[in-house]
Amino acid sequence: MLLWPKAKCFLLACLSLLSPFTWAQNLPASSLKNGSLPMQYDADVIVVGAGFAGLAAAKQLHDQGHSVLLLEARERIGGRAHTVFDGEQAIEMGANWLHGQDNNPLVALAKEQGINLSPATQWRETIVYDEFGEEIDDAGALLGRWNHVVENYLAQYLRREPNASIQMLMDDAQKSGDLGFVSDELHSSFINFMFEQDWSADAADLSVQAAEDGEDYLGGDPIPLQGFLPLQQHLSENIRIRLGHQVSAIQQSKEGVEVIAQYQGQQTALRSKRALITVPVSVLQAGNIGFTPPLSARKREAINVIGMGQLNKVWLKFPEVFWDQNHAILRVGPEKGRFSLWVNIHAVSGQAYLLALSTAGNLEAGSDAEIVEEAMLGLRAIYGDEIPEPSKRYISRWQNDPFSLGAYSYLRQGGRPEHRDILAEPEGLVYFAGEASQREFPATVHGAYLSGLREARKIHASLPAVAERQESVELNRDISSDREGSFRQ
Structure with missing residues (x-):
């Protein structure tokens, strides 16, 4: 808990007496005529969700001089981009590639930050085996x-x-x-x-x-060799972030937006001039955040027609390399999408890892041991029964994650790319970002990043010039939480 000197507390108390005057300049005239008490703000903008969309928007708005508060339900930043480490090997539990190198803003940012990228994955050279382990030559x-x-x-x-x-x-x-x-x-x-x-x-x-649905940057798909975490840490510098804050309601009025969040079993209300929602579309579909007034029928239709897919990853580390040196290995198995595609991480980083991508809907129901054993059955069918057992395993379960409820977005039957544009439309003082709302580059990390920049531009244009804001915005800020501050890991 941050303890303030008594002199600063006294100064804040004096300034609070002036709040009806200082805050009035940021309110509609109608609020003053009817004698209503002006709202005091915790930030100019509250951003909900600390994935790449939320981080990009928060940094942009902060750099433009706005006070920003970022709320994240998890105990970490990054959203569906989650890096863990096995020594020097970055294990990506979610997003794995930067799709396209030419003109990709995150590729440029990675190079600017000194983050090394792998060569592009050679998908065209994927080796294909039938279910009996015989290579399909043609x-x-x-x-x-x-x-x-x-x-x-x-x-x-x-x-x-x-x-x-x-x-x-x-x-x-x-x-x-x-x-x-x-x-x-x-x-x-x-x-x-x-x-x-x-x-x-x-x-x-x-x-x-x-x-x-979407466009492609050219130049192939590299992997950030240090993972996505360094990019997240860069974007989070100097941003006020509250982890473990699960937002349950967004209430807007003429004066601003009230964001209701749960933290350690307690409910807290935070107020801002604008709010930006960057949670996955599946969280909106589930109704986990209530909106007052309700979202428009147009917005609800877009939310419901954009699906959230199932894709999980199984990382297996082996004591030695026994597989082909192609970047990808495809097995035509008895069950579609279940341990059919393997990525050769050794060809990228030199570490003896294989990465399985699985779209099977019931994968998450199995235990870790059951999932690994099934994966090994497929590998033995190709490379024989004598291959070694894995020494380490990392398994994702994005469908069961309450803050993602899936991997990334797609258009359901009947869906159209313009539904993504509708998802991106503001409703009053509430704005929306995230990869599902990015028509040009959906289902990508750079799409999420660009959607955050897009909404930051809209919000910046809607707010008074930064020079006109009163310094009491900064002085009345709630800084009592010991969890608030720039993210560090």
């Missing part, structure tokens, strides 16, 4: 032919049946015989590799408009 050529057919069907469906699902399109293409050159098992595996792994969504629920 898999690359087959995937190219398959993709050409699918692209033609996508063009037709986008014109004729834009509300269809990817699975409907795939079934159509398969029944027509146009995909007769691949087995049913390989067809299913290609669907998972090209669409479901990409969007963390089942093809039966994924809109065909996912094909037009």
Whole structure:
């Protein structure tokens, strides 16, 4: 607990007597005419959620001179980008790649901060095995032919049946015989590799408009070798952050916004001129934050048509490397999306790690030991029974995380890219950011980052010039929490 000298306490007490005058300059005239008590603010802007969207917005607004308070429900910053370390190896439990190097703002920021990036992952050189462990020699050529057919069907469906699902399109293409050159098992595996792994969504629920959802930076997909944590720490410098504060309600009036949060079983109310909500769209879908007045029907529709996918990661460390040196290994297994794609971390960092990406919906129900054993069955099917057991394991469970409820966003059947624009629209004094609200680069870390900068620009334009703000904003700030301050780890 921070204890203030008595002289400062006396000064604050004197200034509080002047608060009706000093705060009046920031309120609508109607608030003064009817004699209502002016609101005292804890910050110009309260940002809810300390993922890349919230951190980007908070830093931008702070650098522009606004007082900012960032509330995060977890006991850490980063959101769905969560780095843990095994020695020098950064283990990413969530976001893993910077997608595209050319013009990517986070690539530029990483280089500015001296964060080393790996070479781009060579997805085109993925080696493919069938379920019996035999390499499919012409898999690359087959995937190219398959993709050409699918692209033609996508063009037709986008014109004729834009509300269809990817699975409907795939079934159509398969029944027509146009995909007769691949087995049913390989067809299913290609669907998972090209669409479901990409969007963390089942093809039966994924809109065909996912094909037009977002853009790509060129230059390949590198991995930050020190993880995403150094970027988060840079963005959080000098930002007031309160961890462990779970926001349950947003109430706005003419005077401003009141944010209700739970901290250690106690409810606290914080007030600001603007609020920025950056929680995952799944948290909004679950109704975990109440809004007064309620969100518009237009906003609620956008929230509900944007899905939150399931994608989990299983990191396995081995005493030696026994696998192919290709950057990615694909196995056509008996169950689609369940330990079918492995990323060769050794090719990136030199550490003997394999990383499995799984879209299987029921993966999280298993224990760690059960999940590892199933993963090893798949690896033994390719590399034999004599391969060593892993010495370490790291397993994510994003669906069961109450503050994420999934991996990242996708467009459900019937969804359209413009629904992301609607999700991004402000409602009164409340603004919205996050990767799900970023039409150009959804489901990416840089999309989340850019959405935070976008909303920071809007909020800055809506607030009075910083030079006109009274210094009492700073002096009346609540700094009594020992959890508040710049984030350090």
